[in-house]
Amino acid sequence: MDQTLRDRWLAEADRTLSRAGRRAGAARTAIVELLASDGQCLLTAQELLDRLPHGSPSSVYRTLDELFALGLVHRLNAHDGVARYEIADPLRHHHHFIDVGTGTPTPFTDEALERAIQAVARRLGVQLSGHDVVIRGRKILDETES
Amino acid sequence: MDQTLRDRWLAEADRTLSRAGRRAGAARTAIVELLASDGQCLLTAQELLDRLPHGSPSSVYRTLDELFALGLVHRLNAHDGVARYEIADPLRHHHHFIDVGTGTPTPFTDEALERAIQAVARRLGVQLSGHDVVIRGRKILDETES
DNA sequence: TTATATGCAAAAGCTTTGCATGGGT
DNA sequence: ACCCATGCAAAGCTTTTGCATATAA
Numbered sequence: 438m439d440q441t442l443r444d445r446w447l448a449e450a451d452r453t454l455s456r457a458g459r460r461a462g463a464a465r466t467a468i469v470e471l472l473a474s475d476g477q478c479l480l481t482a483q484e485l486l487d488r489l490p491h492g493s494p495s496s497v498y499r500t501l502d503e504l505f506a507l508g509l510v511h512r513l514n515a516h517d518g519v520a521r522y523e524i525a526d527p528l529r530h531h532h533h534f535i536d537v538g539t540g541t542p543t544p545f546t547d548e549a550l551e552r553a554i555q556a557v558a559r560r561l562g563v564q565l566s567g568h569d570v571v572i573r574g575r576k577i578l579d580e581t582e583s
Numbered sequence: 584m585d586q587t588l589r590d591r592w593l594a595e596a597d598r599t600l601s602r603a604g605r606r607a608g609a610a611r612t613a614i615v616e617l618l619a620s621d622g623q624c625l626l627t628a629q630e631l632l633d634r635l636p637h638g639s640p641s642s643v644y645r646t647l648d649e650l651f652a653l654g655l656v657h658r659l660n661a662h663d664g665v666a667r668y669e670i671a672d673p674l675r676h677h678h679h680f681i682d683v684g685t686g687t688p689t690p691f692t693d694e695a696l697e698r699a700i701q702a703v704a705r706r707l708g709v710q711l712s713g714h715d716v717v718i719r720g721r722k723i724l725d726e727t728e729s
Numbered sequence: 730t731t732a733t734a735t736g737c738a739a740a741a742g743c744t745t746t747g748c749a750t751g752g753g754t
Numbered sequence: 755a756c757c758c759a760t761g762c763a764a765a766g767c768t769t770t771t772g773c774a775t776a777t778a779a
Contacts, residue, residue: 458757458758459758459759460752460753460754460757460758460759461753461759462751462752462753462758462759462760463752463759463760464759464760464761465759465760481743482743482744483743491760491761492760492761493760493761493762494743494744494745494761494762495744495745495746495760495761495762495763496759496760496761498743498744498745499745499759499760500759502744502745512662514660514661514662514664515660516658516660518660518664518666518742518743518768518769519742519743520664520743520744534707534709537712537713543707545703545707547699547702547703547706549699549702549703550696550699550700550702550703552699553693553695553696553698553699554696554716554718556693556695556696557691557693557695557696557718558718558720560693561680561689561691562722562723563680563718563720563721563722563723564720564721564722564723565718565719565720566683566719566720566721567683567718567719567720568716568717568718568719569715569716569717570700570714570715570716571714571715572700572703572704572709572711572713572714573711573712573713573714574704574709574710574711574712574713575709575710575712576708576709576710577708577709577710604732604733605733605734606732606733606734606777606778606779607734607778608733608734608735608776608777608778609734609735609777610734610735610736611734611735627768628768628769629768637735637736638735638736639735639736639737640736640737640768640769640770641735641736641737641738641769641770641771642734642735642736644768644769644770645734645735645770646734648769648770664743664744664767664768665767665768666768666769
């Protein structure tokens, strides 16, 4: 399990937020912990809100903005125009496959893809600050599975 | 110049729309022609509206939805959450570099990147229906330029 | 002639902001 | 004590929808 990874990001988040002069209220604490939960990928503000015992839309949006501004979360605007967030951890760097049938996102990593992106940036004379790759399609079901 | 490319897409668009039972009104015609103009990349509905002599928000959004549903345009949700459209032409396939300073998008193509994406899809067992790559950063200005 | 396109106005949804109150440090 | 966080309510924006009218085929 990557309990360790989760705690590392939580610690990092707390440290970064403190240094920025932010204080830990109930809403922020709950949001940060939710984002760090295992298997969480591309959560919307609404989804976070639904899972919070307490918390108002404004707290959620404000906290997410804060986290995004500090580089603690990634923000991805999906095809439906709704912003989705996930923790930004170098050790969990990944991209997403979106099933066009269900809309479900699946994370994946690929070394060759990363190298290709670095190469493009070099060729274009760009100092990279971030990159997103989204691939859309349908899972091929062959006889060997399900 | 790629006048030829433009006309090819325009013809294709008209044909596809007709086959879908759509009719060519003033608004749609203007929108389609604007999209096909040279150098147009990632236009917002608002930008289109501003450049239309006539046309209402509803016509613009409805036409863009129609074009998107028929696969005639790509829709990209930028970081600001506003949808941007550009014509979908296999011969103009490209991705985008977004300058984090100005927000300006610059199109680019890269063969190695395309191959990497195809390889990922194969590895994941995914039949690709589309993919987007966005790289964000800052242009490096060295002594040899500007 | 008949189904579709258009435009206006109203509504819907996500997100932001103002402000008074509560709470962290 | 001071300043930040929170929550409510209201506002802002982009986008969608209902409906009457105009228009393409």
